[in-house]
Amino acid sequence: MTGRSPFQSVSKYFRELSVAAVLVVLLLVLAIAAPAFFDAPPLFSRLARDTPTLVAACGMTLVILCRQIDISIGSQFAVCGVCAGMLAAGKEPAFVVCAAPLLIGAALGAVNGALIAGLRLPSIVVTLATMVIAREGLRWTQQGAFVNLPDGLQWFGLAQRSGQWALIAFALLLVAAMAWVMKHLAAGRFVYAVGSDAEAARLAGLRPQLTTFLVFILMGALTGLAALMNLVQSPQVDPKSGTGIELKAIAAAVVGGVAVSGGRGRLWGVFAGVLLLACINPALTYLHVEAYWEKAIQGAIILLAVVADGMRSRKAREAS
Amino acid sequence: MPPLLQLSRISKSFGAVRALNEVSFSLEPGEVHALLGENGAGKSTLIKVITGAHAPDDGRIEIDGRPVEALSPSHARALGIGCIYQQPALFPDLTVAENIALRLESASPARRIRWAERQAQAKELLHKLGAEIEPSVEVRRLSMPNQQLVEIACALGSGARIVIMDEPTACLTQKEQHLLFAVVRGLRAHGAGVIYISHRLEEIFALADRVTVLRDGTSIGTNRIDEINEASLIRMMVGREVATIYPPSESAPQEKLVSLRGLGSREGGVHGVNLDLRAGEIVGLAGLVGAGRTELARVLFGITPADAGEILLNDRHVSIRSPAEAIAHGIAYTPEDRRKHGVILEMPIAANVSMAVHRILFPGTWLRFDAERCLALDAIRDLGIKTTGPSAPAGSLSGGNQQKVALARWLATKPKLLILDEPTQGVDIGAKSEIHKIIRRLAAEGLAVLMISSDLPEILGMSDRIAVMRGGTITTILDGKADAHRVIAAALGQSGKEAA
Numbered sequence: 169m170t171g172r173s174p175f176q177s178v179s180k181y182f183r184e185l186s187v188a189a190v191l192v193v194l195l196l197v198l199a200i201a202a203p204a205f206f207d208a209p210p211l212f213s214r215l216a217r218d219t220p221t222l223v224a225a226c227g228m229t230l231v232i233l234c235r236q237i238d239i240s241i242g243s244q245f246a247v248c249g250v251c252a253g254m255l256a257a258g259k260e261p262a263f264v265v266c267a268a269p270l271l272i273g274a275a276l277g278a279v280n281g282a283l284i285a286g287l288r289l290p291s292i293v294v295t296l297a298t299m300v301i302a303r304e305g306l307r308w309t310q311q312g313a314f315v316n317l318p319d320g321l322q323w324f325g326l327a328q329r330s331g332q333w334a335l336i337a338f339a340l341l342l343v344a345a346m347a348w349v350m351k352h353l354a355a356g357r358f359v360y361a362v363g364s365d366a367e368a369a370r371l372a373g374l375r376p377q378l379t380t381f382l383v384f385i386l387m388g389a390l391t392g393l394a395a396l397m398n399l400v401q402s403p404q405v406d407p408k409s410g411t412g413i414e415l416k417a418i419a420a421a422v423v424g425g426v427a428v429s430g431g432r433g434r435l436w437g438v439f440a441g442v443l444l445l446a447c448i449n450p451a452l453t454y455l456h457v458e459a460y461w462e463k464a465i466q467g468a469i470i471l472l473a474v475v476a477d478g479m480r481s482r483k484a485r486e487a488s
Numbered sequence: 489m490p491p492l493l494q495l496s497r498i499s500k501s502f503g504a505v506r507a508l509n510e511v512s513f514s515l516e517p518g519e520v521h522a523l524l525g526e527n528g529a530g531k532s533t534l535i536k537v538i539t540g541a542h543a544p545d546d547g548r549i550e551i552d553g554r555p556v557e558a559l560s561p562s563h564a565r566a567l568g569i570g571c572i573y574q575q576p577a578l579f580p581d582l583t584v585a586e587n588i589a590l591r592l593e594s595a596s597p598a599r600r601i602r603w604a605e606r607q608a609q610a611k612e613l614l615h616k617l618g619a620e621i622e623p624s625v626e627v628r629r630l631s632m633p634n635q636q637l638v639e640i641a642c643a644l645g646s647g648a649r650i651v652i653m654d655e656p657t658a659c660l661t662q663k664e665q666h667l668l669f670a671v672v673r674g675l676r677a678h679g680a681g682v683i684y685i686s687h688r689l690e691e692i693f694a695l696a697d698r699v700t701v702l703r704d705g706t707s708i709g710t711n712r713i714d715e716i717n718e719a720s721l722i723r724m725m726v727g728r729e730v731a732t733i734y735p736p737s738e739s740a741p742q743e744k745l746v747s748l749r750g751l752g753s754r755e756g757g758v759h760g761v762n763l764d765l766r767a768g769e770i771v772g773l774a775g776l777v778g779a780g781r782t783e784l785a786r787v788l789f790g791i792t793p794a795d796a797g798e799i800l801l802n803d804r805h806v807s808i809r810s811p812a813e814a815i816a817h818g819i820a821y822t823p824e825d826r827r828k829h830g831v832i833l834e835m836p837i838a839a840n841v842s843m844a845v846h847r848i849l850f851p852g853t854w855l856r857f858d859a860e861r862c863l864a865l866d867a868i869r870d871l872g873i874k875t876t877g878p879s880a881p882a883g884s885l886s887g888g889n890q891q892k893v894a895l896a897r898w899l900a901t902k903p904k905l906l907i908l909d910e911p912t913q914g915v916d917i918g919a920k921s922e923i924h925k926i927i928r929r930l931a932a933e934g935l936a937v938l939m940i941s942s943d944l945p946e947i948l949g950m951s952d953r954i955a956v957m958r959g960g961t962i963t964t965i966l967d968g969k970a971d972a973h974r975v976i977a978a979a980l981g982q983s984g985k986e987a988a
Contacts, residue, residue, distance in 0.1 A: 252665050330619065351855075352854045352855050354846045354854075354855060357839060357846075360835065361843065364834045365832050365833075365836060366827040367829045368830065368832050369829070370811055371811050371821065371829055371830075372843040372844045373811050373812040373814075373815040373844050374812075403580075431832075432834060447856065
């Protein structure tokens with residue numbers, strides 16, 4: 169009764185393992201056909217560039233697990249980045265520059281959460297509206313002007329190589345910490361329960377609306393963090409930054425095995441999903457395939473993931 | 489003249505449950521034929537066979553004396569069978585004329601709808617029924633009886649000669665009922681046949697020409713209405729021995745635990761409920777579907793807010809505004825639709841069992857899987873849950889075992905009052921009697937149990953006392969030795985003496 173056969177483990181984690189397997193195959197192909205892909209300097213700079221997406225995808229995973237969606241994070245990202253940049257340009261102390269985007273992101277997330285959990289409005293419409301409001305509000309105040317950052321901010325004042333290391337290590341630590349929380353804290357389980365069946369969760373004495381509200385706040389804070397991690401990689405902040413990051417985050421979550429119907433998925437699967445999607449563009453370059461194919465291939469991978477999930481849940485329904 | 493509808497020896501099973509067993513039924517032109525039976529007697533299955541929603545396993549259907557093979561819903565409509573449900577199935581945001589047109593138009597999406605014609609036809613149909621309804625009004629603006637009239641107009645417009653009415657008066661006031669009766673009599677005068685389902689015996693005596701009683705999927709008999717009285721109808725509905733498979737009561741009711749004093753909730757549709765629940769006692773909550781039993785349970789558990797009366801717990805007034813508060817007061821509730829909200833199917837048994845006791849089981853910050861596993865293993869052993877282990881998802885279990893998981897979750901909270909809503913619905917016989925034994929044992933251990941059930945033998949076999957609900961309130965409280973006659977009579981609103 170206690171032992172679980174290896175086969176059962178494989179079938180339980182099949183979805184995540186298959187993403188990881190595809191990633192490994194892709195990396196093996198690259199190792200043979202284009203070993204230059206693994207040259208350290210470009211590899212690290214690519215990985216560092218993708219850390220904001222990874223952080224946003226972690227937040228998005230929780231949102232989707234709650235059977236919600238947030239498409240406003242691209243705008244939140246830009247607002248947080250510009251605000252932090254302006255504070256830095258105004259020579260505010262470092263901890264203010266670092267804390268501000270997180271707090272602003274959390275506040276924007278709280279607005280989404282209050283409307284979605286408090287008034288029970290559909291998240292796609294609410295976040296569509298806040299996406300447009302934040303983006304257009306920023307354009308109106310900023311008039312498209314870039315914010316120049318002081319020199320000391322880039323790579324936290326470290327050398328570029330150490331800065332990249334620091335970002336990558338921090339992102340990995342964050343993913344590991346969140347994965348641990350999702351498994352070992354009651355709060356993580358509440359998220360799964362609410363996404364599986366909010367009414368059942370309520371009847372068991374949980375508070376589904378509160379859980380949803382807090383998840384949106386966390387999403388906002390992580391978006392702010394992602395903006396900060398993006399900020400330190402360049403000398404300027406583009407007020408149009410973050411465009412499309414919501415799609416990348418959603419795509420990574422879906423590819424990584426998070427069910428759009430909520431309640432099912434794991435962060436390490438999403439981690440593999442982020443890496444897989446991030447590898448495609450450089451892989452095409454190194455394999456001398458025209459870069460125009462990138463979006464088409466990404467789309468095909470997403471479609472494949474959704475079709476696989478659909479077929480699997482249909483099979484599960486037929487079995488029961 | 490052949491009968492409009494003739495069913496001969498119709499049988500239908502769902503899995504191991506035999507819903508209809510060689511039922512024969514006929515409907516003459518110009519006749520109102522009432523169909524009577526307690527919950528689960530097979531009335532709705534029979535209706536679904538007639539409307540083509542279910543194919544019978546066995547038996548013959550004849551319409552106008554001609555046998556009909558493989559009746560489908562659209563075929564049934566084409567043959568002139570129309571059904572009016574208790575809750576009108578109309579499109580609320582469309583107008584009356586649009587609703588009628590949608591029912592009458594053929595299904596081809598490319599066909600142009602002639603609105604002027606439809607408007608005129610709607611008007612004419614409604615006029616024929618004597619209804620004063622403007623065809624251009626949106627349906628959601630209509631009162632319930634007017635919506636029902638629109639349904640009837642739809643049925644008539646499609647040329648229905650066999651009209652089925654499923655508890656049409658359940659949501660109507662006295663005055664509206666009389667209007668409806670006039671329409672039914674009008675249908676009869678025009679030569680249509682009406683199959684009339686109702687729990688209200690006085691309506692059946694006022695309206696029907698014949699009455700057929702179903703019980704446990706079998707037709708008990710068909711009588712002319714002037715050859716029968718209320719007492720014998722009730723006898724026909726009940727007339728069954730309570731099986732002796734129920735475990736005997738072992739507990740002596742102790743002190744009073746919970747008192748409901750005039751409890752009511754406008755939103756839940758319950759009012760003026762008075763009931764005492766004692767530790768160690770099983771109170772069966774009986775009543776027809778729609779009498780307000782589940783609604784009362786939801787008020788007690790804080791899902792629907794109460795707005796009248798009070799709940800006393802150990803003689804102290806408590807207010808319960810959410811399930812979390814109910815749990816804190818030692819109340820547990822396993823909902824009716826276990827597959828939907830009783831357990832979370834995707835989650836392992838262990839996580840389901842610990843769901844309501846996170847704070848107690850994990851006083852620190854993080855989950856302790858060993859403690860959770862022990863809790864789940866205890867539950868699996870104590871309740872006899874048949875599974876491969878605590879990490880198996882709840883969705884992999886059979887219905888009876890899912891119900892045990894739902895029970896285990898609540899027992900982990902060490903409740904004082906356990907509310908069970910249809911605890912054995914859809915559960916096979918073996919698991920059913922195991923659940924009964926568990927309920928008995930819990931009562932013997934000092935729990936107060938409030939058990940909602942539509943299964944009359946279960947109510948009679950398990951209850952120390954029986955509270956009967958009707959029309960949103962508890963009308964009668966009987967002791968556990970009451971016989972089926974008195975429970976049915978109370979649920980139908982008849983005085984027990986006539987029935988006995």
